[in-house]
Amino acid sequence: MEKYYTFKIKRFLPDETPSVRWDEFRIRLNRMERIIDGLIKIKETRDGTLTFRKSCAHGVCGSCAMKINGKNRLACQTLVKDMPEVIEIEPLPALPVIKDLAVDMTLFFEKNDRVLPYLVNDEPPPERERLQSPDDQHKILESITCIMCGSCTTSCPVFWADKEYLGPSALLKAYRFTFDTRDRATQQRLEKITGEHGVWRCHSIFNCVDVCPKEIDITKHILKLKRLAVKKGFTGDSQ
Amino acid sequence: MRYKWSINSLAWLFHRITGIVLSFYIIAHIYVLSHLKDPESYNRLMGMMKNPIVKIGELGLFAVVLIHVFAGLRVTFLEAGISTKYQKHMAYTGAVFIALVWFIGAVYFLKEVF
Amino acid sequence: MEINKHYFDTVIIGSGLAGLRASIECVKHGTVAVLSKLYPTRSHSTAAQGGIGAALGNEEPDNPEWHTYDTVKGSDFLGDQDAIEIMCYDAIPTIIELEHMGVPFSRTPEGKIAQRRFGGHTRDFGAAPVRRACYSADRTGHAVLFALYEQGQLNGVRFFQEFQVLDIVIENNAVQGIITMNIKNGSIHVFESKALIIASGGFGKIFKVTSNAYASTGECLSMLFKQGYPLEDMEFFQFHPTGLYGLGILITEGARGEGGILINGNGERFMERYAPTIKDLAPRDMVSRAILTEIRDGRGIDGKDYVYLDLRHIDKKILEERLPEITTFCKIYLGIDPSKAPIPVVPTAHYAMGGIPTDVDGRVLKDVDGSVIEGLYAAGECACVSVHGANRLGCNSLLDTVVFGRRAGKSAISIIKSAKKNRVKKERIQNIIDCISMIKNSNGRENVASIKQDLQKNMMDKCSVFRKEEDLKELLDEINDIKERYKEISITDRSNTFNTELLDAVELGHMITLSEVIVSCALQRTESRGAHCREDYPKRDDENWLKHTFVFQTEKGILFKYKPVNITRFQPQERKY
Numbered sequence: 001m002e003k004y005y006t007f008k009i010k011r012f013l014p015d016e017t018p019s020v021r022w023d024e025f026r027i028r029l030n031r032m033e034r035i036i037d038g039l040i041k042i043k044e045t046r047d048g049t050l051t052f053r054k055s056c057a058h059g060v061c062g063s064c065a066m067k068i069n070g071k072n073r074l075a076c077q078t079l080v081k082d083m084p085e086v087i088e089i090e091p092l093p094a095l096p097v098i099k100d101l102a103v104d105m106t107l108f109f110e111k112n113d114r115v116l117p118y119l120v121n122d123e124p125p126p127e128r129e130r131l132q133s134p135d136d137q138h139k140i141l142e143s144i145t146c147i148m149c150g151s152c153t154t155s156c157p158v159f160w161a162d163k164e165y166l167g168p169s170a171l172l173k174a175y176r177f178t179f180d181t182r183d184r185a186t187q188q189r190l191e192k193i194t195g196e197h198g199v200w201r202c203h204s205i206f207n208c209v210d211v212c213p214k215e216i217d218i219t220k221h222i223l224k225l226k227r228l229a230v231k232k233g234f235t236g237d238s239q
Numbered sequence: 240m241r242y243k244w245s246i247n248s249l250a251w252l253f254h255r256i257t258g259i260v261l262s263f264y265i266i267a268h269i270y271v272l273s274h275l276k277d278p279e280s281y282n283r284l285m286g287m288m289k290n291p292i293v294k295i296g297e298l299g300l301f302a303v304v305l306i307h308v309f310a311g312l313r314v315t316f317l318e319a320g321i322s323t324k325y326q327k328h329m330a331y332t333g334a335v336f337i338a339l340v341w342f343i344g345a346v347y348f349l350k351e352v353f
Numbered sequence: 354m355e356i357n358k359h360y361f362d363t364v365i366i367g368s369g370l371a372g373l374r375a376s377i378e379c380v381k382h383g384t385v386a387v388l389s390k391l392y393p394t395r396s397h398s399t400a401a402q403g404g405i406g407a408a409l410g411n412e413e414p415d416n417p418e419w420h421t422y423d424t425v426k427g428s429d430f431l432g433d434q435d436a437i438e439i440m441c442y443d444a445i446p447t448i449i450e451l452e453h454m455g456v457p458f459s460r461t462p463e464g465k466i467a468q469r470r471f472g473g474h475t476r477d478f479g480a481a482p483v484r485r486a487c488y489s490a491d492r493t494g495h496a497v498l499f500a501l502y503e504q505g506q507l508n509g510v511r512f513f514q515e516f517q518v519l520d521i522v523i524e525n526n527a528v529q530g531i532i533t534m535n536i537k538n539g540s541i542h543v544f545e546s547k548a549l550i551i552a553s554g555g556f557g558k559i560f561k562v563t564s565n566a567y568a569s570t571g572e573c574l575s576m577l578f579k580q581g582y583p584l585e586d587m588e589f590f591q592f593h594p595t596g597l598y599g600l601g602i603l604i605t606e607g608a609r610g611e612g613g614i615l616i617n618g619n620g621e622r623f624m625e626r627y628a629p630t631i632k633d634l635a636p637r638d639m640v641s642r643a644i645l646t647e648i649r650d651g652r653g654i655d656g657k658d659y660v661y662l663d664l665r666h667i668d669k670k671i672l673e674e675r676l677p678e679i680t681t682f683c684k685i686y687l688g689i690d691p692s693k694a695p696i697p698v699v700p701t702a703h704y705a706m707g708g709i710p711t712d713v714d715g716r717v718l719k720d721v722d723g724s725v726i727e728g729l730y731a732a733g734e735c736a737c738v739s740v741h742g743a744n745r746l747g748c749n750s751l752l753d754t755v756v757f758g759r760r761a762g763k764s765a766i767s768i769i770k771s772a773k774k775n776r777v778k779k780e781r782i783q784n785i786i787d788c789i790s791m792i793k794n795s796n797g798r799e800n801v802a803s804i805k806q807d808l809q810k811n812m813m814d815k816c817s818v819f820r821k822e823e824d825l826k827e828l829l830d831e832i833n834d835i836k837e838r839y840k841e842i843s844i845t846d847r848s849n850t851f852n853t854e855l856l857d858a859v860e861l862g863h864m865i866t867l868s869e870v871i872v873s874c875a876l877q878r879t880e881s882r883g884a885h886c887r888e889d890y891p892k893r894d895d896e897n898w899l900k901h902t903f904v905f906q907t908e909k910g911i912l913f914k915y916k917p918v919n920i921t922r923f924q925p926q927e928r929k930y
Contacts, residue, residue: 013848014848014850015848015849015850032686032687032688043802043854044800044801044802044803045802047845048801048844048845048846048854049845049846049848049854051846051851051852051853052853053391054567055391055395055397055566055567055568056395056397056399056400056566056567057566057567058400058600058602058682058686059681059682059685060399060400060492060495060678061391061394061395061396061397061399061400061566062394062395063391063392063395077685079685079686098537098850098851099848099850099851100851102851104537105392109392113506117503117506118455118503118504118506118507119454119455119500119503121453125453127449128449128465129448129449129452129453129458129465129466130452130453131463131464131465132460132464133460133462133464134459134460134461134462134464136460137457137458137459137460140457141457141490144457144489144492144495144496144499145492145495147394147399147495148394177455180455180457182455183455
């Protein structure tokens with residue numbers, strides 16, 4: 001049940017020269033253990049300077065998103081039994097690296113701020129809860145599952161080429177509110193997402209869907225946003 | 240940027256590349272057509288076109304057009320409302336179709352030419 | 354070393370539900386900064402699955418009176434009943450306000466907030482289980498956390514993410530500020546504020562098998578304790594009965610709420626023997642003890658050290674609709690499909706009932722007489738009001754965080770409006786910088802990871818569900834040993850950039866302090882009540898022990914004082930289900 005695995009990790013240590021290098025560690029892991037367990041073992045027993053983010057270790061917080069064997073994944077949701085013996089680990093692509101596997105997520109998070117990421121409803125609220133049918137709640141069910149791990153946007157070739165592109169995560173957030181029957185800011189939100197770096201830059205590449213740890217079909221939601229925008233007459237002339 | 244390719248990202252990549260190739264081809268095509276004004280230049284150009292390299296190029300063009308059309312149809316279907324559940328199916332099926340149609344077309348074409 | 358100074362009217366440590374709810378409350382009256390050692394949406398509140406309790410009565414008749422009784426009984430009569438009454442009656446407007454803020458609750462066919470059964474929640478004062486937990490599939494914590502974070506952003510709260518708190522500065526019985534480190538570049542940031550709200554969560558990571566995140570290490574409690582301020586009821590730590598075997602990953606009580614049952618190696622639904630009326634929906638401390646007793650008596654699955662949680666008989670549609678996350682956990686981490694195979698589960702360290710003592714408005718108490726520290730507030734898991742007493746009922750923690758987060762925010766407003774002046778002295782800052790340098794540049798021979806592993810294993814073996822005197826005394830000796838070893842630690846990462854090894858070392862020091870506190874408190878309480886089960890004192894002793902433990906650090910060592918339980922509504926009775 002225990003096997004040797006070779007972890008090839010791309011290091012970035014800003015205080016050293018050279019600051020970029022590849023390190024190889026050969027460690028013994030049980031096949032049901034996760035990549036994050038391997039990284040922790042390396043940090044504890046081989047190299048204490050190895051730096052990576054972690055928190056919940058079971059796929060709900062989104063801290064440990066990184067590129068594993070060429071594809072973005074959560075390190076805590078990837079079991080070594082599903083990996084070959086040599087595992088290449090790098091930080092998320094296209095974002096500035098702070099150290100080793102920890103990237104600066106500011107650019108990713110600020111995209112969310114551009115889509116009015118909160119429920120907007122200025123009507124006086126009823127005494128009890130606002131009613132919403134189960135079917136209406138299902139419309140946003142997938143989009144509320146997003147844990148903002150960053151895997152999707154950093155796997156999108158459009159984002160690689162255009163850092164201003166809103167990206168799958170922010171567009172999914174826009175969907176979550178636009179299609180929430182309790183929200184009243186459809187017009188403003190559509191204006192924000194149909195601009196130059198908005199929803200029209202999605203080319204249905206589906207890289208985001210391939211990597212989402214919550215298995216959300218993000219492109220499907222973006223297509224729904226596009227259809228809504230067309231129905232409401234938005235063509236990209238605003239903002 | 241080293242990132243794993245998949246059938247869907249390759250479909251987009253080829254759609255893009257064939258699109259660029261076709262844009263250059265259109266310019267070349269219009270240039271050729273502009274020689275339809277008099278019989279002399281027409282015959283001269285048609286003579287040049289009988290060159291085997293051009294014929295191989297036309298086979299390549301055929302592939303480029305097929306790839307662009309099928310990839311484009313796939314994207315159009317998705318945007319028109321066909322469920323995204325089928326995006327990989329459409330990509331694989333499209334690839335098979337392109338291969339088949341190109342091969343059959345290539346056989347007939349080469350028979351005619353050689 | 355670069356030192357930056359900031360001033361905010363209110364500073365909140367922790368960006369979970371309690372911290373965020375408090376921030377929304379006081380941002381209307383002054384500037385607010387919320388600090389977190391993670392990015393806000395990564396807070397451990399996001400891992401909460403099952404539900405948030407409120408007697409809305411949307412699915413079947415319910416009453417906040419029954420909710421109060423259930424919580425009092427669930428706490429094994431150690432909960433302060435005035436606080437519990439406030440929480441259970443506040444619950445209804447709280448949930449409705451959350452829904453107005455945009456929380457995407459699951460709905461009933463009529464469009465109202467859907468509710469499910471949960472452990473210990475009954476109707477008619479214990480007659481039968483009642484649907485009281487409002488849920489959003491099995492991602493309730495995530496749903497509420499995101500809505501509160503969004504509202505915080507909308508209202509202009511300033512967030513400082515990936516800042517580690519190193520010291521809480523209290524002088525002349527008033528909060529002066531906090532000293533923190535920006536994890537990304539190692540710079541020191543001092544925040545001076547009129548009000549400080551601590552919402553730093555729990556400390557499950559001191560145990561080996563836990564449902565808690567790596568960030569749940571309880572530094573803030575330790576910082577207050579080391580300065581001589583008390584902690585309350587630290588011996589009460591809840592072990593959630595259904596954690597995935599071998600991993601400790603939480604499988605929500607909501608699974609049993611939807612009909613799941615626990616079976617032992619003989620295929621028997623053993624909870625019928627321990628809690629004849631509500632069976633598998635008994636309070637968590639009783640279920641955990643039941644599971645471990647079955648295992649100890651050799652009735653684990655194939656004689657091994659786990660039992661099964663069986664969801665196979667539940668309608669597949671309900672599993673998909675209401676329990677999708679735990680289904681995913683089982684499939685990914687154990688390779689089993691809960692609709693086809695039973696899930697191996699074992700108790701896992703889950704929730705700290707004890708913590709920083711506060712009154713019902715979130716003001717931190719400095720002694721058993723109710724005197725407060727000016728400007729200091731606490732809410733959420735890190736605080737002890739006490740609403741959970743000796744054992745917490747499921748879906749009451751999410752409620753506790755939002756209700757008391759709001760109350761703490763509200764009571765901070767009076768301090769914000771005052772003309773209080775505060776200063777963090779240079780000496781204090783230099784002291785912290787020196788401590789950090791010492792850890793970074795030390796050349797000892799001990800390794801953070803091995804000390805941590807030993808601490809976690811010992812705490813799990815000797816101070817978890819079942820405790821006895823010899824074990825606890827031995828554990829205290831082992832902790833003393835660990836304290837000596839800690840003085841010899843050294844780390845390999847000497848850089849300033851994102852130095853997580855340094856933070857691990859800082860956290861470990863605080864974890865050792867808290868462990869010593871918990872074991873000492875467990876040793877001195879010679880009775881069994883709620884989650885604190887002493888095999889050598891198996892009965893509940895209301896005559897001698899119907900009181901809260903306040904633990905202080907003094908020059909002469911650890912001192913215990915006691916605070917009487919506030920009993921206003923229900924007289925203590927035997928706790929049978």
